[in-house]
Amino acid sequence: xxxxxxxxxxxxxxxxxxxNVVKIYDPDGAAVMAVDHCSLEIAAGEICMIVGPSGCxxxxxxxxxxxxxxxxxxxxxxxxxxxxxxGKPQATPGSDRIVVFQNGALFPWKNVLDNMxxxxxxxxxxxxxxxxxxxxxxxxxxxxxxxxxxxxxxLSSGVRRRVEIVRALMNDPSVLLLDEPxxxxxxxxxxxxxxxxxxxxYKNKVTIFFITHDLQEALFLGxxxxxxxxxPCKPKxxxxxxxxxxxxxxxxxxxxxxxxxxETSELVHEEAKKSFAAGEREG
Amino acid sequence: MKNSNDSNPTAKQRQLxxxxxxxxxxxxxxxxxxxxxxxGFILFLGFWHLAVEVWRLPRFAQMPALRTxxxxxxxxxxxxxxxxxxxxxxxxxLASCLRVFIAFALATTLGVPLGLFLGWSTKFREYVFPxxxxxxxxxxxxxVPLAIVMFTSLEAPVIFLAFxxxxxxxxxxxxxxxxxxxxxxxxxxxxxxAKDYQVFWNVVIPGAxxxxxxxxxxxxxxxxxxxxxxxxxxxxxxxGYIINTSYTNVRYPTIIIGMVTLGFIGYLxxxxxxxxxxxxxxxxxxELALSGN
Numbered sequence: 001x002x003x004x005x006x007x008x009x010x011x012x013x014x015x016x017x018x019x020n021v022v023k024i025y026d027p028d029g030a031a032v033m034a035v036d037h038c039s040l041e042i043a044a045g046e047i048c049m050i051v052g053p054s055g056c057x058x059x060x061x062x063x064x065x066x067x068x069x070x071x072x073x074x075x076x077x078x079x080x081x082x083x084x085x086x087g088k089p090q091a092t093p094g095s096d097r098i099v100v101f102q103n104g105a106l107f108p109w110k111n112v113l114d115n116m117x118x119x120x121x122x123x124x125x126x127x128x129x130x131x132x133x134x135x136x137x138x139x140x141x142x143x144x145x146x147x148x149x150x151x152x153x154x155l156s157s158g159v160r161r162r163v164e165i166v167r168a169l170m171n172d173p174s175v176l177l178l179d180e181p182x183x184x185x186x187x188x189x190x191x192x193x194x195x196x197x198x199x200x201x202y203k204n205k206v207t208i209f210f211i212t213h214d215l216q217e218a219l220f221l222g223x224x225x226x227x228x229x230x231x232p233c234k235p236k237x238x239x240x241x242x243x244x245x246x247x248x249x250x251x252x253x254x255x256x257x258x259x260x261x262x263e264t265s266e267l268v269h270e271e272a273k274k275s276f277a278a279g280e281r282e283g
Numbered sequence: 284m285k286n287s288n289d290s291n292p293t294a295k296q297r298q299l300x301x302x303x304x305x306x307x308x309x310x311x312x313x314x315x316x317x318x319x320x321x322x323g324f325i326l327f328l329g330f331w332h333l334a335v336e337v338w339r340l341p342r343f344a345q346m347p348a349l350r351t352x353x354x355x356x357x358x359x360x361x362x363x364x365x366x367x368x369x370x371x372x373x374x375x376x377l378a379s380c381l382r383v384f385i386a387f388a389l390a391t392t393l394g395v396p397l398g399l400f401l402g403w404s405t406k407f408r409e410y411v412f413p414x415x416x417x418x419x420x421x422x423x424x425x426x427v428p429l430a431i432v433m434f435t436s437l438e439a440p441v442i443f444l445a446f447x448x449x450x451x452x453x454x455x456x457x458x459x460x461x462x463x464x465x466x467x468x469x470x471x472x473x474x475x476x477a478k479d480y481q482v483f484w485n486v487v488i489p490g491a492x493x494x495x496x497x498x499x500x501x502x503x504x505x506x507x508x509x510x511x512x513x514x515x516x517x518x519x520x521x522x523g524y525i526i527n528t529s530y531t532n533v534r535y536p537t538i539i540i541g542m543v544t545l546g547f548i549g550y551l552x553x554x555x556x557x558x559x560x561x562x563x564x565x566x567x568x569x570e571l572a573l574s575g576n
Contacts (some may be wrong), residue, residue: 066474067473093470093474093502094474094476095475095476096472098474099474101467101470101471103465104467105465105467105470107485107486107489107563108566108567108570109492110485118472118475118477118485119476122475122476122477122478122481151565151566151569151570153566153567153569153570153573154570167475168433168474168475172473223407
C-alpha cells in the first residue's frame with residue numbers, strides 16, 4: 001500500500017463489519033429478499049467498491065448502514081460500535097456516515113457555501129467564522145474556489161458531485177457512502193471525476209463505500225472490490241486490487257488492470273444476465 | 284445587441300454605438316411581446332365595438348358600447364355616477380382592496396403553516412386532512428348564510444368568505460409542496476446531522492416555497508373572486524357592490540367600469556405576489572433561466 005495512506009490521521013476510523021445481514025421487503029404480502037445473509041469486512045481507510053447489476057439490492061445495504069432502512073437480521077458494526085443489529089433494527093443516521101446520493105442532494109435553495117456549511121452549523125460545535133474558513137479551505141483544496149456564491153442549479157453535474165463530496169467531508173465523517181454518484185455523467189467527465197475523487201481520498205483518508213454497476217470504475221477506484229450476486233444480494237467474490245495508489249487514468253491500459261478485468265467481467269456478466277432474466281428494474 | 288466584439292472599446296466608441304440595453308424601457312417598447320399584446324387588445328376591443336355598434340348583434344343589444352364606457356369612465360361628470368374623477372370610485376376600490384388584503388394576509392399566515400404541518404407530519408395529517416377535505420369542496424356561496432349568522436358586523440362576513448376560499452387553496456398547495464420535496468433532501472439533512480426542527484426550517488420550508496407561491500397566485504385570484512361574490516350578496520361598499528347595484532338600477536356602463544377595474548387590480552395584485560416570489564426564490568429563478576425558460 002502507498003506510504004501516504006499509511007500515514008493517515010483518520011486511520012482506525014471507519015472500519016465496518018457487515019455480518020449476516022438479511023433484508024426482506026414486504027410491500028404487498030409477497031416477501032422479496034433484497035439482501036441474503038450478506039457478510040463483508042471493510043477496513044478503515046479503504047475504498048470498497050460494491051459491484052452488481054442495477055436493482056440487485058446494493059442500495060439496500062447502503063441504506064442499512066446509513067440508517068434509512070431497517071434490517072431483518074444480522075448486524076452492522078462500525079469501529080466496534082453496533083449500528084444496527086439484534087434489538088436495534090435500524091441505525092440512527094448521523095454525520096459519521098454521510099451518503100452522496102445517486103441523483104445528488106445538494107440543497108438547490110442554498111448556495112454552495114451554505115451547502116458546505118450546513119453540516120457543521122447543524123452540529124453547532126464550531127463558530128460560524130471557523131466553519132466558513134474551513135469551507136473555503138476545503139473548496140480551495142478541491143478546486144472549487146469561486147463557486148461559493150453559485151446555486152447548485154447553476155453548476156455542471158460534475159462540479160455538483162464534487163461539491164457534494166466536499167460538503168460531506170466538511171463533517172469529518174468516518175465513512176463516505178456513495179451510491180452510484182457518477183451514473184448520470186458521460187464517460188469523459190467520469191474519468192476526470194474519478195481522479196478528483198482519488199485526490200480527495202489521498203488528502204482525507206476516509207473510508208469509502210462505493211456502489212456502482214461499472215466494473216471498470218470499481219477496479220480503477222477500489223482497493224477492495226465486492227462483486228455481488230443479483231437479488232438477493234450477497235458477495236459473490238471479494239478481491240483486492242493490488243495496484244498501488246496514486247493511480248492515474250492510464251492504469252486502465254496496464255496489463256495488471258486488464259488481467260483483473262478479465263478475471264472479473266465474466267462474474268459480473270453472469271449476474272447481469274440473471275438480473276435481466278428476472279426482469280429487475282432500475283434502482 | 285451588445286457591442287461585445289471589441290473587448291476594450293474607447294469611451295468614444297461606446298458613446299457612438301447605438302445599443303439597446305436589455306430591460307431598458309426602449310427595449311420593452313420595441314419587444315415583439317408588447318406588440319403582440321397590443322394586437323390582442325385591439326382585436327378584443329375592436330370586436331366589442333363592432334358587435335355592439337356596427338353589426339348590432341342581438342345578443343349584444345343591451346350591452347353598453349365601448350365608446351359609451353370610455354366616455355363614461357373619463358368624464359368629470361359621469362351620467363351614472365362613477366368615473367375616475369369621482370371620489371366615490373376610489374372609496375369602493377379602497378374598500379375592496381382593504382378586504383382582500385386582510386383576507387389574503389390571514390389566509391396566508393394561517394394556510395401556509397397548516398399546509399407545512401399537513402405535509403410534514405403524517406400523524407397531524409391523519410387528524411386534520413379528512414376534515415379539511417370535507418370542508419374544502421363546499422362552494423364559497425354556500426357559506427354566505429352561515430357567515431352572516433356567525434359575524435354580526437357588516438365587514439366581517441365578507442372578509443371571512445374571501446379568507447376561506449383563499450385559505451383552502453394556500454393550505455392545499457403548501458401541503459403538496461412539502462410532498463413534492465425529494466426524499467433524498469430529507470435523508471441528506473439527516474446525514475448531515477440536522478434535528479427535526481432544523482429539517483423543517485432548512486428543507487421543508489424552502490423546498491415547498493415554489494409550490495407555496497404558485498398556490499398564493501391562485502389564492503389571490505380566488506380571494507378576489509369570493510370577495511366580489513360576497514360583496515354582491517352583502518355589502519355596503521366595494522367593487523362587487525357597485526356591479527350588483529348598477530345592475531338593479533340599470534346603470535350598465537358602470538357594471539363594465541367595475542369589471543374592468545377588477546380585472547386591472549386583480550392583475551396588479553397577482554403580479555405583486557409573483558414579484559415577491561421571485562425575490563424570495565433567487566435559486567429557482569437562476570435555475571429556470573439556465574434551463575432556457
